[in-house]
Amino acid sequence: MRHIISILIENESGALSRVSGLFSARGYNIESLTVAPTEDPSLSRMTLVTSGSDEIIEQITKQLNKLIDVVKLIDLAESAHIERELMLVKIKTNHDTREEVKRMVDIFRGKIIDVTPHSFVVEMTGQPNKLDAFIHGFEEGCIIEVVRSGPTGISRGEKGLHL
Amino acid sequence: MELSGGHILVQCLKDEGVEFIFGYPGGSVLHIYDAIFHQDEVKHILVRHEQGATHSADAYARATGKPGVVLVTSGPGATNAVTGIATAYMDSIPMVIISGQVPSPVIGSDAFQEVDTVGITRPCVKHNFLVKDVNDLAETIKKAFYVATTGRPGPVLVDVPKDITDPNIKVPYKYPKKVSMRSYNPVVTGHKGQIKRAVEMLLTAQRPIIYSGGGVILGEGHKELTELTQLLGYPITNTLMGLGGYPATDKQFIGMLGMHGTYEANLAMHESDVILAVGARFDDRVTGKLTEFCPYAKIIHIDVDPASISKTVKVDVPIVGEVKPVLEQMIELVKDSKIKPSKAALESWWKLIQSWRDVNCLEYDRNSSIIKPQYVVEQLYQVTKGDAYITSDVGQHQMYAAQYYHFDKPRRWINSGGLGTMGFGLPAAIGVKLAFPDADVACITGEASIQMCIQELSTALQYNAPVKIINLNNRYMGMVRQWQEFSYQSRYSQSYMDTIPDFVKLAEAYGHVGIQVEKPEDVRGALEHAFSLKDRTVFLDFLTDRTENVYPMIEAGKGHHDMKLRVAPGTPVDRELS
Ligand SMILES: Cc1cc2nc3c(=O)[nH]c(=O)nc-3n(C[C@H](O)[C@H](O)[C@H](O)COP(=O)(O)OP(=O)(O)OC[C@H]3O[C@@H](n4cnc5c(N)ncnc54)[C@H](O)[C@@H]3O)c2cc1C
Ligand SMILES: Cc1ncc(C[n+]2csc(CCOP(=O)(O)OP(=O)(O)O)c2C)c(N)n1
Ligand SMILES: [Mg+2]
Numbered sequence: 001m002r003h004i005i006s007i008l009i010e011n012e013s014g015a016l017s018r019v020s021g022l023f024s025a026r027g028y029n030i031e032s033l034t035v036a037p038t039e040d041p042s043l044s045r046m047t048l049v050t051s052g053s054d055e056i057i058e059q060i061t062k063q064l065n066k067l068i069d070v071v072k073l074i075d076l077a078e079s080a081h082i083e084r085e086l087m088l089v090k091i092k093t094n095h096d097t098r099e100e101v102k103r104m105v106d107i108f109r110g111k112i113i114d115v116t117p118h119s120f121v122v123e124m125t126g127q128p129n130k131l132d133a134f135i136h137g138f139e140e141g142c143i144i145e146v147v148r149s150g151p152t153g154i155s156r157g158e159k160g161l162h163l
Numbered sequence: 164m165e166l167s168g169g170h171i172l173v174q175c176l177k178d179e180g181v182e183f184i185f186g187y188p189g190g191s192v193l194h195i196y197d198a199i200f201h202q203d204e205v206k207h208i209l210v211r212h213e214q215g216a217t218h219s220a221d222a223y224a225r226a227t228g229k230p231g232v233v234l235v236t237s238g239p240g241a242t243n244a245v246t247g248i249a250t251a252y253m254d255s256i257p258m259v260i261i262s263g264q265v266p267s268p269v270i271g272s273d274a275f276q277e278v279d280t281v282g283i284t285r286p287c288v289k290h291n292f293l294v295k296d297v298n299d300l301a302e303t304i305k306k307a308f309y310v311a312t313t314g315r316p317g318p319v320l321v322d323v324p325k326d327i328t329d330p331n332i333k334v335p336y337k338y339p340k341k342v343s344m345r346s347y348n349p350v351v352t353g354h355k356g357q358i359k360r361a362v363e364m365l366l367t368a369q370r371p372i373i374y375s376g377g378g379v380i381l382g383e384g385h386k387e388l389t390e391l392t393q394l395l396g397y398p399i400t401n402t403l404m405g406l407g408g409y410p411a412t413d414k415q416f417i418g419m420l421g422m423h424g425t426y427e428a429n430l431a432m433h434e435s436d437v438i439l440a441v442g443a444r445f446d447d448r449v450t451g452k453l454t455e456f457c458p459y460a461k462i463i464h465i466d467v468d469p470a471s472i473s474k475t476v477k478v479d480v481p482i483v484g485e486v487k488p489v490l491e492q493m494i495e496l497v498k499d500s501k502i503k504p505s506k507a508a509l510e511s512w513w514k515l516i517q518s519w520r521d522v523n524c525l526e527y528d529r530n531s532s533i534i535k536p537q538y539v540v541e542q543l544y545q546v547t548k549g550d551a552y553i554t555s556d557v558g559q560h561q562m563y564a565a566q567y568y569h570f571d572k573p574r575r576w577i578n579s580g581g582l583g584t585m586g587f588g589l590p591a592a593i594g595v596k597l598a599f600p601d602a603d604v605a606c607i608t609g610e611a612s613i614q615m616c617i618q619e620l621s622t623a624l625q626y627n628a629p630v631k632i633i634n635l636n637n638r639y640m641g642m643v644r645q646w647q648e649f650s651y652q653s654r655y656s657q658s659y660m661d662t663i664p665d666f667v668k669l670a671e672a673y674g675h676v677g678i679q680v681e682k683p684e685d686v687r688g689a690l691e692h693a694f695s696l697k698d699r700t701v702f703l704d705f706l707t708d709r710t711e712n713v714y715p716m717i718e719a720g721k722g723h724h725d726m727k728l729r730v731a732p733g734t735p736v737d738r739e740l741s
Binding site: 058 | 282344346470
């Protein structure tokens with residue numbers, strides 16, 4: 001099963017490689033990993049998407065907790081949560097296709113943030129499967145470039161992951 | 164008090180109560196070595212290879228319970244230390260390693276003797292630090308000792324760039340009495356409800372067994388373990404790392420379990436209905452084939468590291484906590500409980516165990532005209548009255564040591580179990596002897612292993628650390644040869660060396676006594692003589708039976724009930740009792 005693990009970790013140099021090193025050393029799979037400082041600059045927040053059997057996920061969370069730099073973590077998949085991913089897509093356009101592309105962007109609630117005579121850059125956020133669907137809506141050859149942030153997530157309700 | 168980084172470092176070690184630093188100098192640690200020169204409170208032991216420094220410090224820690232301290236230079240100094248760091252890591256040994264690094268401004272430029280020490284060691288340390296500001300040095304050292312010695316212990320490395328120890332930069336020094344880290348809070352006491360459940364399960368068991376490991380030694384829980392075991396009257400088995408956690412000569416002890424464990428220990432595990440695992444990590448050498456592991460048992464597991472629990476074997480009652488307080492609580496509950504272990508069940512369980520004991524799985528040919536390695540260990544046990552510190556290398560000799568030297572006390576058996584590092588034994592013996600100058604210290608080794616850190620014979624002389632080297636010289640990498648015999652139709656590929664040094668001369672060249680022993684009748688006398696030379700390191704080169712193998716053996720991928728036993732004297736084939 002797919003799990004989204006959200007981690008508060010000391011904002012130290014090397015903290016990221018401790019996490020990624022743990023995954024490669026123990027053969028766990030990482031689908032995506034995002035990291036950025038939090039409102040408290042001494043802490044970073046990491047969102048890690050992984051998959052595996054319950055036993056493997058249990059080991060992953062235990063091993064992550066064991067890293068000295070990890071302050072706290074939760075497995076978002078265990079309760080109601082919201083998941084979002086940011087995507088930037090560069091799409092080929094010409095006189096004939098522009099309107100069609102714009103319509104697609106509207107349907108998916110994206111934003112066109114750069115325009116040239118032959119291209120658009122579209123910004124879009126959403127669940128990863130929505131972003132997939134947008135991309136699949138284009139014919140082959142239309143898309144010049146796709147950049148995705150990987151999912152981040154937050155739990156629903158009042159409770160939060162903090163110190 | 165204002166001090167430079169080099170002096171701060173040494174002062175920190177003094178304030179931490181460090182007795183010995185095991186180290187080797189080089190460019191990036193010269194400021195530190197200069198600070199060492201200016202004092203004599205912390206004794207520096209100059210090894211002959213950085214691997215030796217790590218093993219000596221590691222064994223010092225295993226024998227005393229105090230963290231070992233290592234100091235090495237950047238680049239090759241640090242890489243030479245990696246094997247020893249990994250050895251300590253695998254066996255959860257508290258150790259602090261200080262490595263020099265190239266000056267901060269040139270880090271990343273492929274400077275002379277630069278390696279990414281923090282990166283290289285990351286997977287084999289409990290934690291590591293790179294010091295970026297001399298003002299953080301003292302606190303970092305304190306954190307290193309704190310992390311190394313608490314929770315599940317382990318090695319912690321502090322990488323110190325040369326500019327941090329610059330004698331011209333002085334900053335105020337104060338060694339913190341305590342540190343706390345918001346991200347590190349090891350659990351100490353166990354969950355009360357779980358402990359209660361565990362005790363009920365134990366008291367209602369029909370075929371119970373206690374399986375204890377290195378955690379009992381590391382967590383100083385041997386007294387409590389012994390008390391609980393005797394209170395219950397249950398059989399107990401130890402892992403290789405747990406030997407000495409329960410007195411081996413006691414009648415409730417049924418020997419080591421696992422690949423080379425006793426017939427009775429492995430079968431008792433296999434047939435048990437409740438297992439109390441204490442500070443043991445269900446290593447593959449212990450479990451054998453996982454799908455056949457203890458099919459009838461409910462398992463209780465006490466471990467300070469939650470990640471050790473249900474890692475390879477799913478357990479029924481996990482208890483996260485330190486062995487000592489958890490066992491104390493269990494003892495109280497057992498004493499207060501109205502439920503008592505069933506006498507009848509226990510009696511028939513012990514009867515069954517006795518029938519396995521009667522197989523006498525450790526019996527060997529005592530009438531051989533060639534020295535049997537087991538015989539040497541038995542004689543060593545007698546000559547030292549079972550009270551020596553025994554270090555070992557890795558191979559068949561290590562298993563003979565574990566099987567035939569009966570450890571009644573913790574911290575007497577010092578070996579590399581998890582990494583299985585050949586070369587460990589001699590520097591380990593030196594580390595132990597420095598800690599306990601009046602104790603008998605023997606290193607049980609093989610002719611291949613001993614050559615991996617033989618240079619430390621020189622260290623033993625310089626620091627007057629007279630140890631006895633018991634070389635079980637079978638002119639083979641016996642353990643490799645045994646596997647080749649069992650699994651590769653005796654194709655002995657590269658498990659033999661055509662040239663083996665003259666160990667007697669070698670010992671003499673290093674300033675020690677060397678004795679070769681060829682006949683069984685000379686074994687006892689040679690040992691007695693060696694131990695009578697109190698202030699000399701003696702290298703006893705026993706020419707042992709080249710063909711001897713370690714039994715019992717559970718071959719890789721097999722279950723506990725599927726053991727290979729020794730060829731009974733006079734029979735041509737292995738007795739496969741199962
Ligand atoms: C050639 C060779 C053959 C071997 N054959 C065998 C064999 O036949 N049988 C065998 O048993 N081993 C054998 N080994 C050793 C094996 O590889 C493992 O090292 C060993 O089994 C592990 O022992 P352990 O389970 O006691 O764990 P250790 O490695 O000692 O780990 C200790 C455990 O206790 C926990 N712990 C630490 N401190 C505390 C505390 N204060 N409170 C609670 N828990 C704590 C730790 O978290 C860890 O889980 C062999 C090794 C070699 C090299
Ligand atoms: C550094 C290292 N390299 C290789 C091995 C693999 N290995 C395990 S036992 C062994 C042979 C040991 O031979 P010896 O020291 O003579 O001991 P014996 O088995 O003969 O008693 C080898 C090569 C190891 N454990 N450590
Ligand atoms: Mg040998």
